[in-house]
Amino acid sequence: MPDMLKIAVLGVAAALCAVVVRKSAAELGLVLALAAGAVILSGALGALEAVRELMDTLADTAGLSPAVVAPVLKTAGIAVLTRLSAELCRDAKESGIAAFVETAGALAALYVALPLLETVLRMVTGLL
Structure with missing residues (x-):
């Protein structure tokens, strides 16, 4: 939960910055959005590994x-x-x-x- 809170705050802050930057340079707003997206997704990769491990365990248990x-x-x-x-x-x-x-x-x-x-x-x- 604390990680999701950090991700949410980062997302909102990046969105607000992108809105401000887009007023003067639209291209930089898109670059900012891409950079924020990369940082946010890298923060979520830990959860992806846990999901993968659970899926492997469930598959082994079910014999799939x-x-x-x-x-x-x-x-x-x-x-x-x-x-x-x-x-x-x-x-x-x-x-x-x-x-x-x-x-x-x-x-x-x-x-x-x-x-x-x-x-x-x-x-x-x-x-x-």
Whole structure:
């Protein structure tokens, strides 16, 4: 919780600074937003490792192979990256590029999930 409080304060402070900077130099406001985003995400990486460890433990307990769990984690990562990229494009007033980023992210998520879908299909046909 204290880490999230630090991240929230940093995010609000960076947003306020970006608003002030954008009035005189819009490009610097975007650079400030990117830098703040990088610092915030680096602060959240510790939580990501804990989630990964929990997912591995749950997969071992349930007897799931890494081939089933990996596509789920990759798809979640693609979703987060797509969302961040699209929002940064929108922040730069490029909503068209943001739409293309979102479409590409959806296609990438489907591609990464194909092995999982194939496994489900094999399981269903095996039951029939």
